[in-house]
Amino acid sequence: MTLVETGTRALVGAVFGPTAEGETGYASRLLHLLRTDMLVLWDKGFDSNAFLAQVTDTGAQVLGRLRSNRRTPVLTRLADGSYLSVIGTVKVRIIDAKIAVTCADGTSFTGSYRLVTSLTDARRHPATALVGLYHQRWEHESAYYALRHTIMNGRNLRSGDPAGIEQEMWSLLTLYQALRTVMVEAAESLPGTDPDRCCFTVALQTARDQVVQAAAVITDPADAGRLGLIGHRILTRLLPPRRQRVSTRKVKSPMSRYSTRHEDGRPDTSRTITGLDINVLEPPQSRPQLPAVSRDDRHTALAERRRHRILGLLEEDPNRLWRPRDIAS
Structure with missing residues (x-):
């Protein structure tokens, strides 16, 4: 589990260990790295009430996905179509949006x-x-791609014991961070250059050649300047400005829980986006009534109706938050 800075894709922090502990548990170990000037982006697997409260308690701001089955009370409707709500004890804002994408070849979804x-x-x-x-959260995925595919190139870790694996993991993370540092310094040396245009493969191959050939290890070549050979080659091979692209998510592991791909119209190969339309959906005016149920479903229905009543009370009184003394009384 890593905390990655978008834009530079630099590592802010990383933790790892056995799979017995879930993603949220590992993410909680990174919360001490958050600052009040940060905006945390996360996927919908991290939308638990407790984790949301832990992140906001650090003073950092949050922007993340919510699962579609989450029912949030509409406390105040806002002019842009979003609405204020509450999750647990945290006051939040909910945005429901539909996105229409048009690709260069005319396909759309x-x-x-x-x-x-x-x-x-x-x-x-x-x-x-x-x-x-x-x-921009997808830049986090490209950081993993650099670690797993560009650096490792399909190889597995060689160690057969936990201590060795831990040593190899920290070595990989250190190498990745060092290369990203050089890439950002190279971009900053040319004002207005986006770090996205720096090629990670060029940085890795140049570093590898220096190690294998012992070239420019002690003394940098005269034409490299203060950035060194790696920075020099990065600047001479800048990528074109990043364009918006889209493709379906391909899962190579047959054991992955994401192995079933939903047919949503996304192309199999990467295609350039020429049109992007974002439509923010306004919340419904009133909550629909629950249908009548049979006696066999009574226990399930009672719990659902209780939640329905709580959401209704929150909608009627936006300033009320549920506290222990409220429940006890």
Whole structure:
């Protein structure tokens, strides 16, 4: 589990261990690295009430996915189509949006985002801007790609014991961070250069050649300047400005829980996006009535009706939060 900075893809922190502990448990170990000037992006697997409270307690802001089956009370409807709500004891803002994508070859498809954020001021942070910003979370995936595929190139860790595996993992993370540092320094040496244009493969291959050939290890070549040979080659082989692209998510592992691909219209190969339309959906005006149930479903229905009543009370009184003394009374 890593905390990655979007834009530079630098590692802020990392933890790892046995699979007996879940993703949220490992993510909780990284919360001490958060600061009040950070905006945390996360996928919908991290939308538990407790984890949301832990992150907001650090002072950092949140923008993450919500699962579609989460039922959140509509406390205040906002002008941009989003609405204020509450999850646990945290006041949040919910954004439901449909996204229509048109590719360069004329194909199109639609998708949806359901986002939760602690940025409750709709005038300072419009819903459409936040939906577009959330797309940057995929830079986290490209960081994993660099670690797993570009550096490892299909190889497995060699160690057969936990201590050796831990040593190899930290070595990989250290190498990755060192290369990212050089890439950012190279981009900053040319004002206005986006770090996205720096090629990780060029940085890795140059570093590998220096180790294998012992070239420019002690003294940098004269034409490399203060950035060294790696920075020099990065700048001479800058990628074109990043363009919006889309493709379906391919799962290579037959044991993956994501092995079943949903046919949502996304192309099998990467294609350039020429049109992107974001439509923020307004919440329903009233909560629908629960249907009548048989006696066999009574126990399930009672729990559902209790939740339905609680959501109704929250909608009637937006300033009320459930506290232990409320429940005890």
